[in-house]
Amino acid sequence: xxxxxxxxxxxxxxxxxxxxxxxxxxxxxxxxxxxxxxxxxxxxxxxxxxxxxxxxxxxxxxxxxxxxxxxxxxxxxxxxxxxxxxxxxxxxxxxxxxxxxxxxxxxxxxxxxxxxxxxxxxxxxxxxxxxxxxxxxxxxxxxxxxxxxxxxxxxxxxxxxxxxxxxxxxxxxxxxxxxxxxxxxxxxxxxxxxxxxxxxxxxxxxxxxxxxxxxxxxxxxxxxxxxxxxxxxxxxxxxxxxxxxxxxxxxxxxxxxxxxxxxxxxxxxxxxxxxxxxxxxxxxxxxxxxxxxxxxxxxxxxxxxxxxxxxxxxxxxxxxxxxxxxxxxxxxxxxxxxxxxxxxxxxxxxxxxxxxxxxxxxxxxxxxxxxxxxxxxxxxxxxxxxxxxxxxxxxxxxxxxxxxxxx
Numbered sequence: 001x002x003x004x005x006x007x008x009x010x011x012x013x014x015x016x017x018x019x020x021x022x023x024x025x026x027x028x029x030x031x032x033x034x035x036x037x038x039x040x041x042x043x044x045x046x047x048x049x050x051x052x053x054x055x056x057x058x059x060x061x062x063x064x065x066x067x068x069x070x071x072x073x074x075x076x077x078x079x080x081x082x083x084x085x086x087x088x089x090x091x092x093x094x095x096x097x098x099x100x101x102x103x104x105x106x107x108x109x110x111x112x113x114x115x116x117x118x119x120x121x122x123x124x125x126x127x128x129x130x131x132x133x134x135x136x137x138x139x140x141x142x143x144x145x146x147x148x149x150x151x152x153x154x155x156x157x158x159x160x161x162x163x164x165x166x167x168x169x170x171x172x173x174x175x176x177x178x179x180x181x182x183x184x185x186x187x188x189x190x191x192x193x194x195x196x197x198x199x200x201x202x203x204x205x206x207x208x209x210x211x212x213x214x215x216x217x218x219x220x221x222x223x224x225x226x227x228x229x230x231x232x233x234x235x236x237x238x239x240x241x242x243x244x245x246x247x248x249x250x251x252x253x254x255x256x257x258x259x260x261x262x263x264x265x266x267x268x269x270x271x272x273x274x275x276x277x278x279x280x281x282x283x284x285x286x287x288x289x290x291x292x293x294x295x296x297x298x299x300x301x302x303x304x305x306x307x308x309x310x311x312x313x314x315x316x317x318x319x320x321x322x323x324x325x326x327x328x329x330x331x332x333x334x335x336x337x338x339x340x341x342x343x344x345x346x347x348x349x350x351x352x353x354x355x356x357x358x359x360x361x362x363x364x365x366x367x368x369x370x371x372x373x374x375x376x377x378x379x380x381x382x383x384x385x386x387x388x389x390x391x392x393x394x395x396x397x398x399x400x401x402x403x404x405x406x407x
Contacts, residue, residue, distance in 0.1 A: 001297075003305040007283050008390050011035050011276060012224075015390075024395040027361040028222070029171055029337045029386035032202055035224040037279065038272030041066070042226060045265040053264055066268035071254065073274035076291035078216070079209030080232045086254040087267045091198050091219045091229035092121040097244050097257050098194065098215065098231075099125035102163060104242040108133030112163040113156050113191070115139045116369040117148050117170045122196035122217075123369065126165050135160065141373050146173035146327050150182055157189035164191050168200035168216075172367040172382065173327040174337040176200065183212040192237055198222060202388050203306055203335050204299030205277070207292055208232050225273045226266035231257070302389040306336040309387070309396045313338060316400050322407060326374065326382060337386040339365075342407070346381035349406060356402035360385050 009015045014025075014033040025033065045066065051057075053064035075085040088094040106112075106129070114123045116138055130136050137156045141148055148166065157164075164186040169176045183193045194215040197206065201218035208216045214234045221227040238253050249255040274291075281287075281294040284301060310331040317340055318329045324341040328334050342349055346362030353360050364371055364378035371378045385399065 001284065001301050001304055003301055003389060004283060005305070005390070005392050008280070009392070011037070011279065012390055013039065022357050023359055024357055024398050025359045025391070026385045026387055026395075026399060027359055028202060028388045028391075029199060029365070029384060030361055031221050032224050032388055033390065034221075034226070035272060035276040037275035038225050038269050041272040041275075042265060042269035045268045049268070050265065063264060063268065066271060067262070067264060070267050070269075070271035070274070073271055073291060074205075074230065075232070077205055077274060077277060077295035078232055079207045079292045081235065083253040084235055084238065085230065085232050086256075086258055087220075087262060087270065088229040088231065088258050089260055089263070090227070091196070091217045091231075093260070094217055094229040094231045094257065095121055095194075095196075096125045097259060098241075099129060101241040101244050101257065102126075103129050103132050103134070105240070106132075106134050106162055109135065109160065110162045111135035111137055111158075111160040112165065113137045113139050113153065113161055113186075115141065115148060115166050116373045117141045117146065117173060118165070118167050118196060118367075118370070119171050119198065120366040120368065121198075122165060122167060122194070126163075137161065139164075139166065141173070141370065143374055146170065146370070146374055147175060148177055150178065150185055153182065154185055157186070157191065159190060161186075161189060161191045163194060165194045166196070168195050168197040168206070169335045169337070170327070170367065170370055171199040171337060171365055172339045172370050172384070174199075174334045174339065175327050176333060176335060179206075179211045179213060183214075187212070199337060200335055204302045205273075205295055206299065207296055209292075220266075220270055220273065223273060224276060226263075226269045228263065228266050228270060230270075233257070305389050306387070306391075307331045309391060309393055310334065310336045310338075313385070313396055313400060316403070320407065326376075336388065336391075337384065339382040339384045341376050341380075341382050346383040349383045352406045353402055356398070356405065358399055358402050360399075 049063035075082045192214040195213040197218040216232045243250040280298045317325045326339040350360045350362035363381040368378045
């Protein structure tokens with residue numbers, strides 16, 4: 001499969017913007033460009049549907065139908081039932097609400113496992129449960145490689161552990177964890193799993209039914225969409241946890257963990273993410289797969305393109321003595337999120353790259369525990385270079401030549 005990069009970039013208005021002309025975007029892990037399908041739906045909603053949804057008059061009826069469409073189509077792509085998918089203001093907020101629900105559900109003396117590889121949003125809220133008598137067990141990364149070894153998880157599990165929280169991949173290390181394998185280990189010990197997919201989903205929305213996790217979270221604004229958090233939760237678990245929403249919404253699974261009022265327009269616009277996946281599928285294949293099949297095909301298409309572009313960058317950085325490459329050097333094991341520790345502060349190097357038309361980031365990226373565990377001072381930070389499937393080879397070449405000048 002070969003990605004038609006010209007077709008892809010034509011779906012993103014940013015690439016035709018004079019303001020961004022000549023700029024190569026390498027901070028996609030902080031938020032991606034938005035595809036035109038999402039922008040068009042959001043604009044239409046604000047112009048034609050900006051009313052209270054789910055009433056009988058046309059504007060309201062259509063508003064509600066578009067919100068339902070987003071949930072239905074994204075759930076189908078991810079291989080879950082429609083009401084097992086919900087939207088919230090952000091993944092951080094969704095995780096916080098979930099942690100509160102588990103805090104009400106778990107008993108003093110129960111244990112949960114967290115990692116020090118995570119973004120703080122998927123570890124901080126869970127760690128706070130220690131204040132409520134829940135035992136915390138930390139699954140620690142290898143300090144040299146940043147790797148999470150499943151064997152080390154096994155040593156932490158017993159009948160007291162009720163929940164295991166870990167990332168699909170770290171926003172600093174970038175290594176893709178074996179979610180399906182880890183979930184099997186946790187489930188065999190009687191625990192449920194919560195996977196933070198924020199740093200993975202931009203590289204291909206996964207088939208959650210194959211991963212086997214009980215909870216999966218990701219951020220739409222990093223996946224070509226609006227600023228919403230997307231969460232899937234298995235029905236059995238979702239109905240077992242205490243309701244966190246209005247009491248009269250307790251019987252509606254997708255409302256149980258969204259106490260805030262929904263952002264009607266952004267939820268409706270999220271259907272544009274499914275439009276985009278379908279457009280990529282139709283352009284590259286045109287076959288008759290169902291929604292999950294189309295999503296899987298596009299997932300693999302994106303990953304193949306990114307792996308091809310990522311390996312030369314990893315080779316360049318891995319061979320450079322003045323650079324410490326965080327995470328694996330094999331592009332097949334890693335999302336296209338690359339962090340490097342340098343003698344200079346990461347933020348300062350990112351600033352130097354600006355003169356060459358490179359948009360990158362520097363800092364700790366809320367991965368403070370992860371950096372500290374690898375001996376990197378979070379205040380010094382790392383340079384992070386992240387891209388997605390709409391990046392083209394010429395931009396990676398430009399990045400490497402610019403790094404050579406700066407480093």
